[in-house]
Amino acid sequence: MTTDALSSPSPLSPLNALTAPTEFLDYESDAVQTFIDDVVADRSADRRANAVKLYYAVRDTVHYEVYGADLSHEGLKASRTATTKSGFCLHKSALFAAAVRALGIPSRLVYGDVRNHLASPRLIEHIGGDVFFHGLTQIHLDGRWVKATPVFNKVLCKLYGMAPLEFDGSADSLYHPHGSGAAMEFLKDHGAFDDLPYAFVMASMRSAHPRFLEGTRTVSGGSLSLEAVPPSAPNPEETS
Secondary structure (H helix, E strand, C coil): CCHHHCCCCCCCCCHHHHHCCCCCCCCCCHHHHHHHHCCCCCCCCCHHHHHHHHHHHHHHHCEECCCCCECCCCCCCHHHHHHHCEECHHHHHHHHHHHHHHCCCCEEEEEEEEECCCCCHHHHHHHCCCEEEEEEEEEEECCEEEEECCCCCHHHHHHCCECCCCCCCCCCCCCCEECCCCECEEEEEEEEECCCCHHHHHHHHHHHCHHHEECCEECCCCCCCHHHCCCCCCCHHHHC
């Protein structure tokens, strides 16, 4: 199945098909293999334990940045994110999905519309509000599907007054608790996909957030972490 054909959620494929490399989940690449080797000491160890290790590696060692992000075909491949160690939900969810597939764990990519508390006033202006097109990962462990969101790293969450999302491999990791008591709100589920549905993702981004894009990149000249810190305050990313 080609990427352009993935304009709507695909029917649930056999589990063994969901462990194969794809155009975007290109785990056979040296970059993804190196990323895995830096995290997982024993690939034959307990699958859930290794999936959890990879979750935290993607969450906290891949810098979450929305500005100047590459949304080209190459830019959204797992191998590119493993190399640059930077991206936002679309990039990080693909890297996690690819990494677990390399260990024989079936995975799919899930997309939805969410109301997001982790946003600066400048980002909200570019996005056109606080409703974001969002990507996460669905993996199959112990006979069931669980959703995982290895997106916002813990330092960034601290800056925006949110608790980072934890993941134990047995329960969905979806709803970011917020300091005000509110949680990330899922407004629409676009379904699960066997590979990153490039045409659908880009059409959704252009439709929902036209001011956020410059061709196949997001707008440049910003830093989500710096926009959370008052000018007189130290940046926790520099002091932690």
